[in-house]
Amino acid sequence: MNGTIKTIMERRSCRSFQDRQIEEALLTQILDAGLQAATAMNHQSWYLTVMQDRKLLENISSGVADVMRKTQVPSLVERAADPGFSSFHHAPTVVFLAGDGSIYSIADCANAAQNMCVAATALGLGSCYLASFVQAFKSPEGKKLRDSFVLPSGYEPLFAVALGYAKESTSQPKPRERKISYIR
Numbered sequence: 001m002n003g004t005i006k007t008i009m010e011r012r013s014c015r016s017f018q019d020r021q022i023e024e025a026l027l028t029q030i031l032d033a034g035l036q037a038a039t040a041m042n043h044q045s046w047y048l049t050v051m052q053d054r055k056l057l058e059n060i061s062s063g064v065a066d067v068m069r070k071t072q073v074p075s076l077v078e079r080a081a082d083p084g085f086s087s088f089h090h091a092p093t094v095v096f097l098a099g100d101g102s103i104y105s106i107a108d109c110a111n112a113a114q115n116m117c118v119a120a121t122a123l124g125l126g127s128c129y130l131a132s133f134v135q136a137f138k139s140p141e142g143k144k145l146r147d148s149f150v151l152p153s154g155y156e157p158l159f160a161v162a163l164g165y166a167k168e169s170t171s172q173p174k175p176r177e178r179k180i181s182y183i184r
């Protein structure tokens with residue numbers, strides 16, 4: 001199989017990371033791969049924030065847990081109550097992608113996030129595409145957490161990619177439905 005396609009097929013969401021930090025050279029390659037993603041009209045409507053401040057990541061995660069508790073949805077309340085809960089899966093590095101609110105910025109940021117996940121796989125790292133953390137910024141208390149990002153005006157965090165060395169070997173792929181039709 002072609003090497004690039006093999007890497008795409010092998011990428012899986014990693015939700016259990018070792019404590020050790022990733023090397024700067026690997027991080028740079030992953031960021032560069034993100035920045036090579038296709039963007040509408042080459043608008044590059046993203047802003048990336050590399051967060052390795054564990055305390056801040058924990059605080060954002062606590063904000064997510066608070067929101068989950070308030071939903072009163074039993075499954076979410078139960079997950080939030082887990083002392084090991086982390087919306088970032090305790091990854092040592094999390095890259096946040098903020099969009100500028102322009103029409104295709106969600107797609108631009110999503111493309112960059114996926115590129116980073118594939119690059120991480122190619123480099124032997126675990127990665128997890130994330131979006132649920134955004135909930136933490138919606139409450140009045142969450143505003144302070146949101147303000148810990150230094151973003152250009154008009155940008156809002158949309159996605160994140162958790163990065164690190166996987167603790168366990170990657171899981172089997174979930175079955176994919178072939179929702180494809182051919183018109184020939």
Ligand SMILES: Cc1cc2nc3c(=O)[nH]c(=O)nc-3n(C[C@H](O)[C@H](O)[C@H](O)COP(=O)(O)O)c2cc1C
Pocket residue numbers: 011012013014015128129130131132133173174
């Ligand atoms: C837009 C988006 C948001 C996601 N948000 C989360 C998340 O907040 N937490 C998480 O653990 N996984 C999240 N995922 C990962 C998916 O759950 C995962 O990709 C899916 O279950 C398929 O598994 P795989 O990535 O191992 O192939 C997200 C993926 C995408 C594309």
